[in-house]
Amino acid sequence: MSEALSVVAHPALEVQGVTKRFGDVLANEDVDFRIERGRVHALLGENGAGKSTLVNIIFGLYQADSGEVRRNGEVVHLNGPRDAIDSRIGMVHQHFQLVPVLTVAENVVLGDEPTRRGVVDLDEAASVVRGLAERFGLDIDPWVRVEDLPIGLQQRVEILRALYREVDILILDEPTAVLTPQETGHLLEVLRGLADTGVAVLFITHKLREVMAVADEITVMRRGRVVGHTVPADTDESDLASMMVGRPVELRLKRTPASPGEKMLTVVDLVVNDDRQTQALNGINLDVCAGEVVGVAGVEGNGQRELVEAVTGLRDVISGSVILDGEEIAGRSPRQISTMGVAHIPEDREKFGLIGAHTVADNMVLNRYHHRPYSRHGIRRPAAVDDEATRLVEEFDVRPPNIAAMVATLSGGNKQKVVAAREFSHESKVMIAAQPTRGIDIGNIEFIHRRLIEYRDAGMAILLVSAELDEVLGLADRVAVIYGGRIVAFESVDGMDRDRVGRLMLSGTDG
Amino acid sequence: MSNLFTRYRWVILTILVFVFVTLFTAEFQQAQTTAVLASALRQSTPLVLGALCGVMCERSGVVNIGIEGQMLLSAFVGFMVASATGSLIAGIIAGMATGALMGASLAGLSVTLQGDQIIAGTVLNIAAFGISSYFFQQGLTLPSGKTPQVSLGPLADLPVIGRVFFINRPLTYLSLILIWVVWFVLFRTRWGLWTRSVGEVPSAAETVGISVARVRYTNLIAGGCLAGLGGAYLSLEAVGSFERMMTNGRGFVALAVMIFGRWNPIGIWGAALLFGYASAVQTQLQFRGWLADDPQFIGMIPYVVCIIVLAGFVGRARPPAAIGQPYSRE
Known part of the structure; x- marks a missing residue:
């Protein structure tokens, strides 16, 4: 000093x-x-x-x-x-540079280990970690393996590692x-x-x-x-x-009040399990009308993902029903649900939205390549695919405007535009947009937001699930707050401000 | 404690059954039982050394399927040097140097040139086979004979155990020590922590200032020394001469031993003893003239054990995460 x-x-x-x-x-x-x-x-x-x-x-x-x-x-x-x-100089990396199978203490001291007669002194390391954690308010158990920690705590390990090096x-x-x-x-x-x-x-x-x-x-x-x-x-x-x-x-989209029509999507008493087979949704009720955006706000891990997957057919429904324009879709396959009119911008576009090793053109028709005019008698017609892709690339301003490019080579924002272009152009009744602007640029965020509102105004029912509170409050006409697998509030956005939604997200009540 | 017991209950159970059977047979046929166990230890030695080589390489993130070749060429060079100089020590050192050199070339191909590690290992195997066959001359002998047997004083007089563990030849003792040395290095020292982090997330190691290339080179060369020692064991301690293809797949079995031993030297020792025991039983059965018309079936035993073990028990083992992937900073 x-x-x-x-x-x-x-x-x-x-x-x-x-x-x-x-x-x-x-x-x-x-x-x-x-x-x-x-x-x-x-x-x-x-x-x-x-x-x-x-x-x-x-x-x-x-x-x-x-x-x-x-x-x-x-x-x-x-x-x-x-x-x-x-x-x-210390750095906390965006993609954590931690060794998951090692403990917190081992990760912190890695590269500058305290040793005693050639042996790494883990007790010393742990006590150093405890000291640092106390001093900087970054409480953590030094003996836990990093892979067993939630993301937020893993980041603490990264910060502690830098602090350990003073x-x-x-x-x-x-x-x-x-x-x-x-x-x-x-x-x-x-x-x-x-x-x-x-x-x-x-x-x-x-x-x-x-x-x-x-x-x-x-x-x-x-x-x-x-x-x-x-x-x-x-x-x-x-x-x-x-x-x-x-x-x-425009950070805050100017939009006219919605003019909601009939109920297009109705979720009734929906119960769904998560990957570990424990209940993630405990009987959810929700509805989205034509021409409105319903935003689902909540801290991640409160059932949003399971809700989206259940509605789009990616996850089994334990009980309850999902009704699309009067027809039951719970229990149907993702392709049936898509064909019946549910478009889906998935949370993880790399994994569920796109095939990185395929071209932009092929990705543009992933949900309809097997229909006319893209296929006839089971044989694909590349010319029709290319025509459609060329049109969509122009309409959605995908850069570079090259339909033969591999999707994996595009930036995150442009990948998302490809997904959005495909899903919006499918003439669906309902759009399920999960984290539609995660990890993309402001310019592209603005673009996607504008599209969502345009399609809303054209009569589409949009269910928006987002971890960005500003996004939900800025786009939604009605807001549902999800907490612990339940909807704890579902009302017009006019009565919802940031503070109140924040309280609901964190505790399930606004008292 | 109870946690440890549930975690290792199968290992503990196996050991108990094994000890019980051994005591039972020793009661009736002490000589044969002792012979089988001593043979099991001898047969396990090259597997232990090969698998320790594998664990050094794989814990740092490099797959080494060239152990077979490293052992074969080391056995050959070790024998030639010992035969020419008359010094077993010179032969052993030459064997280790050969293994180390091959480890360094594997590192060159897979770390510096970032080639495919499986292909690089295959290259070692083919090269070792070709070189040792081409330069091999019939009729060479070891002027000094094999490595001598050493009894460890009063320990050697213990019933059964004394004969098995305390009357052996030097490289066998050395391999028993090396198991613990490698374990200590991997799990107690700074180098071990570096090795394991490089084998799991090389970019994480790099960002805290650890050179991934240096760790991998060092481990591949050190591992090569171990495999070289295994080769020298075959030609200078077990047999006392060199034969074409004398490793006979032991380098590959060593890989299976490494996986069955869950990339842990102590587990490896247990696994190697199991395979060694299967081999010893096989020899003993042939010796007794069982199935004398079709000895091939008896000869299969160790390999069948190998397949069953790999297919049946290894499901839960988790290899180092970065294994097989060349690392570059970008």
């Missing part, structure tokens, strides 16, 4: 004129950037804006083509994570992407506490609310360049969004 005091004049880390090129792609172009001790610095930008490249340069995983990185005023050359660790710069790459709202709140508190002890915190995100809540400084990147630097007091969310995207963005 005393050395830190002696170099107070210099920022903890300064990046000057850094340029990094991958083949033809300019990932970072002349980036200037600095982080100060004791501050939370948010680095904001869309996917592909160059945030990760910049951070990987700071952490020594990549080497810059030109420009320099200064640590406390001195130029440093980091040739790998070891150098970064020795230079007291970092004075802590980088967090999209740390809240996997957290529930209350876990996010706690994490932001921890970060604030860390900054107060003098650590420079670099927080990478695309969630504007969090930036406004916790950051002392904000740097925005777009297309490999730094396009703005500001402080929360001088800006607001829509300002930041415009900076990120490079054009004005």
Whole structure:
């Protein structure tokens, strides 16, 4: 700490004129950037804006083509994570870099183990972990295997690992992407506490609310360049969004009140088990009318996934019924349900929505390739598929507009557009949209939201399941809050504000 | 404690049955029982060494199906060197060096060049067979004879156990020690923790500053030494000469032993003893003239045991997660 005091004049880390090129792609172009001790610095930008490249340069995983990185005023050359660790830079990775079969203590000390006569001293490691956990409010059992921990606690292990190395710069790459709202709140508190002890915190995100809540400084990147630097007091969310995207963005969709028609989807006393065969839905009642959006809000793991899977035929219904426009669909196969008029944007698009190794064109007709005009007498007609795919790619603005490209090569947002294009174009009565904007850019989020509202206005019944409270409140006409496998509130969005829904999500009551 | 008992109840049960049967037979036929058990230990030694090689490699995330080749070529080179120099120690060291060199080439192919590990291992097997067959000369002998038998003083006088465990040749003793050494390294030392993390999630190891390439190279070379020792055991301790294909599939059985032993040296020892015992029983039955017209059926016993064990008991074993995948930073 005393050395830190002696170099107070210099920022903890300064990046000057850094340029990094991958083949033809300019990932970072002349980036200037600095982080100060004791501050939370948010680095904001869309996917592909160059945030990760910049951070990987700071952490020594990549080497810059030109420009320099200064640590406390001195130029440093980091040739790998070891150098970064020795230079007291720590990183919490977006995809956790933990060994699941090892214990918390083992993961924390890995690479810098305390030893006694050549033997790794696990008792010492555990007591160090306990000490750190207590000091920073990150309570955890050091003897548990990491694979047995929920995601939120796994992230703690990553943070503790950095703290164990006494970092004075802590980088967090999209740390809240996997957290529930209350876990996010706690994490932001921890970060604030860390900054107060003098650590420079670099927080990478695309969630504007969090930036406004916790950051002392904000740097925005777009297309490999730094396009703005500001402080929360001088800006607001829509300002930041415009900076990120490079054009004005509507964060809150303007929409007219719904004019709901007949009930299209009715769920009655639905009981469904989860994968471990324990009851996940304890008799749910829900209905969606033509021309309205019903939003299901809830902390993940309260039965949303099972609800979506039961309605789309992916999960067995134990009892109760699901009625689509007067017809029972519980117990039917996913293909029958799809053909009868239920479209589905699945939560996990990579696993359930797309075939990565197939072309965009084939993925566009995955739910109807066996019907005319895409097949005739059991033989596929590629020309018809290509025509349809070309039309949809244009209509949904899929980039690059190449129907022969493998879907796996597209960005997350464009993959989601392919799923959305296919599902919306199927002339369905009901759309089940599960986490439709998870992990995609603001620009694409806006696009998907606009589409959802357009199809609502055209008379489709939309069931929106989302972990993003803002998304539910912004799009839904009626909101159902799910808690512990029950619907604890189901009413018009007008009576629902963020606080009340939050309380319902966390405790099941709004008292 | 009760948790340990439920977890290992099958192992404990097997050991109890085995001890009971042994005591029972020893009551009537002490000489034969002792002979079978001593033979079981001898037969298990090359399997132990081969499987320890496998565990070093696989715990760091590299599949090594070239153990057979490593043992074969080491047996050959060890024998040639011992035959030419007259020194068994020189032969053993040459055998280990051969294994290590082959381990290094496997590392070169699979870590540096990021090739397919199965193909790289197959290359080792084919190369070892070709080289040892091509350069093999009939009629060479060991001027010094096989490695000598060493009795461990009063321990050797214990009934049954003394004859089985405490009158043996040096490499057998060494392999018994190495089981515990490898276990200690893997589960108690810093290097072991690094090895296991590299074998599970190499990118996690890399981000805390552990060099995946260095860990894998070191383990493949160290494993190669162990397999080389197994080869030297065959030509210099068990037989006292070299024959074409003398490993006779032991390198592959060692892989099965490693899996049955759940990538744990102590489990490996148990598994190797089981296979060794099956082999010893087979030899004893042939010796007694059972099914003398069709000895092939008796000869099958160890391999049938191998298949049954692998098919029946290994279901729950979990290999290291990153196994078989070349690692690169991007």
